Amino acid sequence: TQQREIIRGGFDHVEQQTCVRFKELGMNEISYGEDHLLITRESTGCHSFVGHVGLQAQQLNLQDYCILTFGTIVHEIIHALGLWHEQQRADRDQHIRVRNGNLRNSGQFVKEKTVSLGVPYDVGSVMHYNSYAFTRNFKITMETLDPLEQNSLGQRTGMSFLDAKIINLAY
Numbered sequence: 001t002q003q004r005e006i007i008r009g010g011f012d013h014v015e016q017q018t019c020v021r022f023k024e025l026g027m028n029e030i031s032y033g034e035d036h037l038l039i040t041r042e043s044t045g046c047h048s049f050v051g052h053v054g055l056q057a058q059q060l061n062l063q064d065y066c067i068l069t070f071g072t073i074v075h076e077i078i079h080a081l082g083l084w085h086e087q088q089r090a091d092r093d094q095h096i097r098v099r100n101g102n103l104r105n106s107g108q109f110v111k112e113k114t115v116s117l118g119v120p121y122d123v124g125s126v127m128h129y130n131s132y133a134f135t136r137n138f139k140i141t142m143e144t145l146d147p148l149e150q151n152s153l154g155q156r157t158g159m160s161f162l163d164a165k166i167i168n169l170a171y
């Protein structure tokens, strides 16, 4: 019950800043077969599909530790709304340099064919990884071209203004 309350807080946060509205389904409604998010707590970490993938029950997994960080819940919800990681934006090379030599896994750093809707790249996005994400040697894996932006990477407090803006434009 406590965990459900915390997760609801993440959905409330997205609703408060965007035009998106969520509805919690009861067991009866699920059986009608409409596509929906299914929030699970499997021991596979914190992950979500990006956007509507057309599974009847689209998994959004929050292992117990995931809900200890409010911004992580919000991050996974925003994946489900269709946003990739900020560092996967098509225009990221104009803002950050990925240090491939320091990466142990580059999967989350692959550029995607993202649509920005005119919203600028945001080092303060809740969808941006931190400077040391997936490091294999304790050295930074992403360097901001503007050194003053380096410490902004990876915040997990909640949505940034631009996170909300792109969702509002999209929806």
Ligand SMILES: [Zn+2]
Binding pocket: 075, 079, 085
């Ligand atoms: Zn993510």
